[in-house]
Amino acid sequence: MHDRQGTACGEHGQDLAEFHGVSFLSQRLEGRIGVCSMSPPRTPDDEINSRPHDETRITPDAPMPLPPTVAQGFRTHLKPRQAELLVALAEEQHLGRAADRAHMTQPAASRALAQIEHMVGLALFVRSAQGMRATPAGEVMTAYARHLLGIGERTAAELAALHAQATHTLRVGVLPSTASTLAPRLLQALLRTDPALQVVLTEDGLHELIDALRRGSLDLVLGRMAPRPPEDELLEYPVRADPIVVVCRPGHALARLARAHPAQLAACGWILPPPDTVLRERLEELFRQADVALPPGRVHSNSTLANLELVRQTDLLAVLPQGLAEQYAARRELHIVPLDVAFTFGEVGAVVRRNRIASAALDAALAWLRQQRSAGGVHDA
Template identity: 25%
Template sequence: MDNMAPNLRHLRAFCLVAAHQSISRASEEVFLSQPAITQAIAKIELALGVELFTRRTDGVFITDAGRLFLVRATRAQEFIQAGIVEARRIAQVKSGDGFENLGHLVTGVQLRALIAIANTGNFSLAAKRVGISQPSLYRAARDLERLSGMAFFRKSGQGIELTPAAEACARHAKLAFAELTQGYMEIAEYKGIDSGRIVIGTMPLARTYILPTAINRILDARPGVKISVIDGRYEDLLHGLRYSEIDILIGALRNPPPIDDVVEETMLEDELALIVRAGHPLTHKKKITIDELAAYPWITPREGSPTRIKFEELFSRRQCSAPESQIEASSLVLIRGLLLESDRITILSAHQTRHEREQGLLVQIPFDLGNTRRPIGLTTRQDWHPTKTQAEFVEALRSVGRSLA
């Protein structure tokens, strides 16, 4: 089974057979013949490598593996339907415009085409990504637009862009396909195969100790699991999380979250500190003034970040001009190199420089920054339903967080 373009009608048939414990009753609702439904379920079973139903004279009864996959197949269909509802609301589609039962008519290929166009902004590139001819992709995209009764595509200076309604539909389609991928991984776990994958979005605060320690713990327990770590700006990582390209986001929390479809969980609280190299002139002083801090060159976080705001407040609240020499950087490797080879100062999480301070390379200088405590933790999608492996990894993160707290 192609997890990026599943046969949605077959999935719906599977769910109906499970609900009714009858192929004949499912046939009446999905408009497929009984032999076609039997064949569809056989294809899904072959792809998953498990039996989904036990056939008896009094009906068909779902197996344990079938129950696992049923949860994912049901949730996938709910995501697709939710995307259609939201798209119709955004486009202000009136009742009677387009097909009311679009969720039963849309195909996996059409949704896959929609996602590819969203990602590439070009029909030719989208066709290559999907692996079909451009005319086939174009036809699938336009069929989806015709069935929905909504405008999905418009030309822009960069190529083809999705309308807001299409964006809503594409995001939910991604969530649906991600849900099915979760289902494939759970079936593999059920068969005793550690073939799961965890995609983690990480901000600087988690990279030093929390994340490496948790990754080592989960790989000790499940060596076959694939881990993918994505670094980036909070806004980019949040987008990846909401579009199911990332499973978990770890780092400084925004508190409250910037959007209501994600949830945050605090693991520990962290404080900022002023960090310099060992032997820096300020390390010999017992009391440091704000003017002395301003006289040195600085390495600052990027503009708009929470730590940058704290840096700016450090001087503005004391009515002191900010340092003239500033390098804006977020890479800890670069910051460490700059600090070790100069008299620069930076404002960082004390936790981020833990290893360097233990090795005697960097030093925290004594200066009261006031209340700089901020929550560090996890951000996940509100509707996220982790696999067993992913849940174990989340618990490993919590355990590491508790040890630091």
């Protein structure tokens, strides 16, 4: 019976995406539902020859084993179309729209979902007034589906690069706050030591970059660290704290002050970060601590380049990460307003997936970041 299990695992192991997916799904389901070690599927002969003392005993301290259908599901290949449907259902929360995204008819999508639920042995989605909602098992299977699709995208991209030329690629996502400080120094170090390396750099918001990282479209995100549960599929490598500063044009009235109070800042016109962004949260916290109302924004923008030009040419104020602001202040293009309070952007560093395909370029990037952490962070030259 042990040989049969080994053969089955070997057959699945030939598919790289499935090989990683089995391990990933096992961990997620064990963590969400709680299982003890599983035996291989039993045959009729096994049932006839089994004896009472061979049966598995469930003690009060032992977790309940998964139903047989769930255990078998660990070794069942989830097809790409099924994976796409699960992700679409989780995001659209509507069967018709999810079917369109997966290029299926609605009846076909309904049948596909029923097949997956039969395979797993648990309901994955329930209908509610707000649409189709994922059950806890549905959340696990959706994460599994994203994992498989991400591996497929990454493998296809790597093979395409290898087919075009003998090289390798590192796909890096950056926030505006890290695009001109941490990212260039990391890439300089990597390109200097690896002449064959190709880098694809993508700048976007934090939520968009993290979503792309979870899908496997990015290998690494350079940005702000955020609290994550221990079982999260992402790992963080913090590098340094990133203070936030208020900036104005060099000829602004605030540029003549030795120190500015939030009340003086509130009397000026502002370029405010969009709501639900880290910079906006930190700015609101600054005024709240000083018991001053957040000033109304003349402009709401997350465009770093546009904000820089507006500050340089008007009397509007803005907030920027200190490392970025210091570069422009050194060229006398901006003035950093000294404050009588301090506020930070939090720690910045790298975020990667736990279940990632081995990559020499990514390993080198993480080694460089760990070295910077030990040296006290990345500083402007």
